[in-house]
Amino acid sequence: MSSFNHRDTxxxxxxxxxxxxxxxxxxxxxxxxxxxxxxxLGKRGERLVxx
Numbered sequence: 047m048s049s050f051n052h053r054d055t056x057x058x059x060x061x062x063x064x065x066x067x068x069x070x071x072x073x074x075x076x077x078x079x080x081x082x083x084x085x086x087l088g089k090r091g092e093r094l095v096x097x
Contacts, residue, residue: 086095 084095085093088094
């Protein structure tokens with residue numbers, strides 16, 4: 047079995063290379079239709095809002 051020493055391996059820095067890939071631009075990002083439980087408590091611990 048051959049041994050492999052990861053310390054001797056040099057990976058290329060891909061951030062310094064130019065890409066020829068045709069990647070479309072993203073016009074907007076975000077989320078829609080996400081429902082999460084929401085509870086707002088008052089000073090005495092009572093629920094003021096529950097959605």
